[in-house]
Amino acid sequence: MIAFREVFKRFGSKEVLRGFSLEVQDGETMIIIGTSGSGKSVALKHVVGLLAPDQGQVEVDGQIVHMLERDDLMALRSQIGFVFQFAALFDSMSVRDNLTLGLKRQGLDRRTMDERVREALAVVDLEGVEDKFPAELSGGMRKRVGLARAIALRPKYLLYDEPTTGLDPVTSAVINRLMVRTREKFGVTGIVVTHDMTSAYAVGDRIAMLYRGQVRQVGTVEHIQRTHDPIVRQFIEGRPEGAETTDTPSSEVYG
């Protein structure tokens, strides 16, 4: 289980997370939605220790991430796959090398690594691109390679940072299908940060809305679709005017 407990995080004078609390149960896919700059990616980076909270804690399987010794943190990271917003593939490496880098860290032999690479690329429907370099791939292909790199590690948890941002609707649908397939095939627990509601409804078991540094509402997809919360409604309907422009800060959490 992944648990955010009263997490506060500030960058300079900007307080991004203000007591963010959320629990993600094993086997579920949690979607975190929220406006740009609301701190979704910041929250996600706390899970793998890329950021440390100013206050509060993030727990993964009961381990407090920011308190872990370096070796324990590395061990934890080897159980977590992270799919970055722009894939973050290593430019100087081929697709194969991008995928095997993390596998080398796990001490696997050459044959097992090759099998993992083939399998991961098959899951994302990208067989035969092993020797290409990131610059030779389209945006959608890069995202799929980024996903393949994460699932090649056979992680227990998969974290997706804006997986469909910048993609056309068809490619977004492909990515959504791959995320569902990955969960079904490997049974991973997922957290998906997105503001793409089509993706959220297609992939998620539960949805949490991050608003002004806190969870505004969390519930199942159906629950969120039927919500009467004006802030959440405005967001999921994509209306430019509404409660969000007039609402005062609220610490109340629904759902």
Add this chain to the structure above:
Amino acid sequence: MDRWLRVLGRGAQFLGDVGRGLKEPDTWGSLTAVQMRRIGVQSLPIALFIAVFTGIVLALLSSYSFTGAVPLYFVGTFVGKAMMLELAPVLVGLALAGRVGANIAAELGTMRVTEQVDALETLAFNPIAYLVVPRVIAATLMFPIVVALAMAVGIVAGWFTSINLLDLSTPDFVKGIRLFYQFKDIWFGLLKSMSFGFAIALIGCYRGLGTQGGAEGVGRETTGAVVLSAEMILVLDAFWAVALL
């Protein structure tokens, strides 16, 4: 004052991180050879280009300055001493502050803003051991080799100029070189260049990994790395002169 203390503190912390990164030879071992080629071998053309023209100018400049009052074979002394003690290490160092320092800062800065450094961390790699240690080791080891070749080529260029453009024979040029030669002339220059390599790579990595703000940030940190490296070369040059001469 407060700002400078913070900068010094962060620099010391970074140096400590590099020290800890050294304990992971499994990570940096295989990457160091690649960096030695990129930082050392690929820097040879610019280093030798500088050395050739510096050697030519030194020979002509010394001959012009001596104006007949000083025996001409002192041209060899002047060329040898200046190339070994000062000009090869410092001029090559300044050129490589641009070539190597900018390359490292821009590469790591781009990796930082495109989240490749974060990706390395999520793959359970220590970015310091993976990115910084190989570059710092490679620069520290390869700079003296590049500078040693530059010294040799600069002196040969000075000799070639002397026998062709000045009224100086090869035995006289060699006599001039050997006149006040000490082994310290060489190791002093190489020690300096080693410290330059260390500083340039460290500054490039520090500024690169500290990049924020996209392409503009990469440009800012790259420029900053080159300027700071050049300044550090001059400071180290003075330090070694005071400490060892």
